[in-house]
Amino acid sequence: MSSKETKQPDFSLIIASAVHDMKNSLGMLLHSVDQMCEELPDDWKQKNNTTTVKYEAERVNSYLIQLLGLYRLQNKMLTLHIDEYFLSDLLEEQVAHYAPMLTDKKISLTISADESFAWYFDREIVMGVLNNALNNASRYTKSAIEIIAKEENNYLVIEIHDDGEGYPSLLLESAPGEILNNINFQTGSTSLGIYFAEMVTRLHIQGDRKGSIKLSNGGNLGGGVFSIHLP
Amino acid sequence: MLSSFGAYHVDMSSSAEDAMDKCRFNFYDIILCDFNLGQGKNGQQILEALKVSKRIKHTHLFIMITAETAKDVVLGAREYQPDAYIAKPITRTALEKRLGSLLKQQKTLKPINKEIDLENYAKAITLCHSELDHKTRYQSWCYQTLGTLYLKLGDTLNAIKIYDTVLKNRELPWALLGKGQAFMMNQSYKEAIENFESAIAINPNMVEAYDGLSDCYLKLGQSKTAQESLQIAVSLSPRMIPRQEKLGSICHKNQDIESAAQAFRHAIKYGEHSIYDKVDNYLNLGRSLSDWCEGDLSPEGKSRADEAISVLEAITNKFSLDENACINSSLIEARVFTGQNQSEHAEKKLHQAECIIEDDNLTSEVGLEFAKTLYSMNQPARAEKLLISLAKKFEEDAVVLQQIENLMDEPESLIARKQAKELNKSGIKLFEKGDLKSAVESIESALSFTPKHAALNLNLVQVLIKLYESNEDHMALSKARDCLKRIEHIPEQHNQYKRMNFLNKSLVKLSNKINGHIEAKL
Numbered sequence: 246m247s248s249k250e251t252k253q254p255d256f257s258l259i260i261a262s263a264v265h266d267m268k269n270s271l272g273m274l275l276h277s278v279d280q281m282c283e284e285l286p287d288d289w290k291q292k293n294n295t296t297t298v299k300y301e302a303e304r305v306n307s308y309l310i311q312l313l314g315l316y317r318l319q320n321k322m323l324t325l326h327i328d329e330y331f332l333s334d335l336l337e338e339q340v341a342h343y344a345p346m347l348t349d350k351k352i353s354l355t356i357s358a359d360e361s362f363a364w365y366f367d368r369e370i371v372m373g374v375l376n377n378a379l380n381n382a383s384r385y386t387k388s389a390i391e392i393i394a395k396e397e398n399n400y401l402v403i404e405i406h407d408d409g410e411g412y413p414s415l416l417l418e419s420a421p422g423e424i425l426n427n428i429n430f431q432t433g434s435t436s437l438g439i440y441f442a443e444m445v446t447r448l449h450i451q452g453d454r455k456g457s458i459k460l461s462n463g464g465n466l467g468g469g470v471f472s473i474h475l476p
Numbered sequence: 477m478l479s480s481f482g483a484y485h486v487d488m489s490s491s492a493e494d495a496m497d498k499c500r501f502n503f504y505d506i507i508l509c510d511f512n513l514g515q516g517k518n519g520q521q522i523l524e525a526l527k528v529s530k531r532i533k534h535t536h537l538f539i540m541i542t543a544e545t546a547k548d549v550v551l552g553a554r555e556y557q558p559d560a561y562i563a564k565p566i567t568r569t570a571l572e573k574r575l576g577s578l579l580k581q582q583k584t585l586k587p588i589n590k591e592i593d594l595e596n597y598a599k600a601i602t603l604c605h606s607e608l609d610h611k612t613r614y615q616s617w618c619y620q621t622l623g624t625l626y627l628k629l630g631d632t633l634n635a636i637k638i639y640d641t642v643l644k645n646r647e648l649p650w651a652l653l654g655k656g657q658a659f660m661m662n663q664s665y666k667e668a669i670e671n672f673e674s675a676i677a678i679n680p681n682m683v684e685a686y687d688g689l690s691d692c693y694l695k696l697g698q699s700k701t702a703q704e705s706l707q708i709a710v711s712l713s714p715r716m717i718p719r720q721e722k723l724g725s726i727c728h729k730n731q732d733i734e735s736a737a738q739a740f741r742h743a744i745k746y747g748e749h750s751i752y753d754k755v756d757n758y759l760n761l762g763r764s765l766s767d768w769c770e771g772d773l774s775p776e777g778k779s780r781a782d783e784a785i786s787v788l789e790a791i792t793n794k795f796s797l798d799e800n801a802c803i804n805s806s807l808i809e810a811r812v813f814t815g816q817n818q819s820e821h822a823e824k825k826l827h828q829a830e831c832i833i834e835d836d837n838l839t840s841e842v843g844l845e846f847a848k849t850l851y852s853m854n855q856p857a858r859a860e861k862l863l864i865s866l867a868k869k870f871e872e873d874a875v876v877l878q879q880i881e882n883l884m885d886e887p888e889s890l891i892a893r894k895q896a897k898e899l900n901k902s903g904i905k906l907f908e909k910g911d912l913k914s915a916v917e918s919i920e921s922a923l924s925f926t927p928k929h930a931a932l933n934l935n936l937v938q939v940l941i942k943l944y945e946s947n948e949d950h951m952a953l954s955k956a957r958d959c960l961k962r963i964e965h966i967p968e969q970h971n972q973y974k975r976m977n978f979l980n981k982s983l984v985k986l987s988n989k990i991n992g993h994i995e996a997k998l
Contacts, residue, residue, distance in 0.1 A: 342567060361611075
């Protein structure tokens with residue numbers, strides 16, 4: 246018998262590599278679901294709620310991406326690839342993605358961003374945050390979602406308004422940039438998404454200004470407002 | 477899926493080889509390419525090959541699709557600049573939107589890209605400016621392209637102007653990089669370094685900025701710092717083969733044989749299947765390992781020797797049609813065996829090479845390799861004869877002459893050369909301080925490592941003459957004569973030849989004076 250001690254591998258590394266594999270196979274799954282749905286007759290699509298399948302799979306996917314992102318962040322492996330992107334392109338991509346499901350749920354989605362409005366950020370990261378916020382909004386809104394991209398005080402501001410009940414007061418009672426203090430992972434719910442969003446928007450730094458997210462209630466539609474601010 | 481977006485001609489390839497074949501005979505408007513293609517080339521290597529062989533134009537779109545998020549892969553892939561980079565998983569709708577906006581941009585910018593493809597850079601610049609005047613949506617692209625085009629034309633003044641316009645609004649790494657490159661072209665290395673460093677401060681992964689730094693330091697003669705900058709670039713993006721090759725040769729110049737071997741190892745590893753799978757990398761790795769393990773009979777030394785032999789043997793399989801490479805490979809192998817005290821094997825390899833070498837059309841590369849091997853196998857007379865004939869043959873070629881001189885001066889092992897260099901340095905310092913006796917001792921011990929080094933011998937002559945002038949010790953002059961005798965073989969193309977003649981004359985004059993002195997006394 247060997248008396249050699251087996252070295253305990255780092256558990257977070259095990260999780261990260263498992264998450265990586267899960268993400269890849271989920272990607273394949275999503276792709277086949279997409280293909281399968283395409284071949285279904287229209288009335289079947291309605292009846293069988295294919296969008297729910299897609300939507301839930303996407304949700305898992307976006308969680309996995311966040312987990313991987315946070316793992317990289319902690320290990321200083323997450324580096325930004327800042328480039329210039331058009332907000333209207335980005336938002337339209339999201340809308341195209343969510344439109345079928347939102348139509349099913351009878352939720353209207355509008356965007357407003359100037360066609361030539363561009364900004365500098367890491368595409369994958371901002372898409373991830375947006376994706377998660379939209380996911381969240383579509384769960385809690387009643388009938389409408391509005392996305393607005395604009396420039397404010399030399400910051401890029403993207404707001405996602407909904408007409409739901411709004412955010413719980415516990416999450417709101419914080420000064421900007423201090424949202425992390427109010428996250429309690431014990432209670433579950435949306436914390437991971439918000440935590441991820443705050444951590445990665447912070448990485449966007451320009452001079453002495455840095456990115457943040459804000460949660461508020463009211464807004465254009467009277468529900469919750471999730472906003473991203475990037476310098 | 478693509479047909480449903482309205483594409484009327486779609487070809488698919490399931491292997492890199494097939495994709496390359498298709499691109500050889502067709503131009504595609506859009507190429508969607510996965511990074512991971514299984515066996516053979518990967519996506520980056522395809523893009524590399526297409527760009528180098530001009531099988532893809534600026535008016536075409538190359539989109540890299542990848543699930544790989546490892547940093548070096550992503551960066552490496554981005555360095556050869558695909559037009560877009562899409563992370564998997566990608567859904568149908570997202571792909572459709574993405575392609576839509578890319579095509580829209582491509583359509584708007586097509587006139588400019590067309591001129592760039594035709595190398596009508598001046599025309600392309602005019603078009604960029606007019607696009608900017610029309611308040612284009614692609615302002616940033618226009619500025620970036622303008623900067624690159626001005627740099628291509630060597631118009632650094634306008635390039636800097638463009639970059640400054642951009643930098644007024646936002647500290648963007650690409651603009652800082654471009655500005656640095658413009659300053660470097662102007663030989664304003666200090667300003668160039670500042671800009672490269674600011675670019676790195678914002679984006680620590682900007683490999684091209686480290687390249688710039690390295691080039692600047694090389695120009696400033698700080699080759700050690702140049703090596704360090706390039707080493708960072710290589711650690712960020714190890715898959716760029718030309719950079720690995722460059723690093724290898726800088727390390728070699730810096731006599732950092734360990735790092736040189738590492739760089740050439742990487743060049744071979746990542747170059748497999750790429751257009752950069754070149755025989756020189758194998759030879760250089762063999763050379764580095766051979767220098768490294770020379771006379772080292774420890775297990776580590778032995779394993780390096782084994783590695784050298786297996787790398788060099790690979791040449792005869794992989795590049796068997798390249799006759800010179802095969803000769804060089806045998807010659808280096810002979811040195812490796814000599815360094816491991818296996819003279820029988822060494823003789824066999826040397827003989828193998830000698831059978832193919834034709835004296836009449838000997839290339840400088842093979843000639844030098846041959847001479848080096850002869851030295852290491854203790855046949856200095858043959859080596860010198862060969863080098864002298866080479867010097868005559870290549871007297872117009874400054875680079876080759878320099879290499880001949882170096883080898884003639886110091887045929888010894890790298891370790892001996894390093895020690896000689898240090899001792900010579902301290903000798904010069906002592907000389908400058910006026911401590912002539914210690915200077916002589918220091919340079920003499922340097923010469924014990926590399927006795928035939930021309931400049932070193934002449935340094936000693938100079939110190940000895942000075943010493944004689946201070947104490948009239950005749951021993952100094954006879955020692956100086958010995959020095960000159962040791963290097964009397966150097967050909968007139970040698971850069972120390974004139975200095976040798978000059979010092980020789982001074983010495984003769986001094987001797988005559990002494991003789992006159994003695995005669996007068998008599």
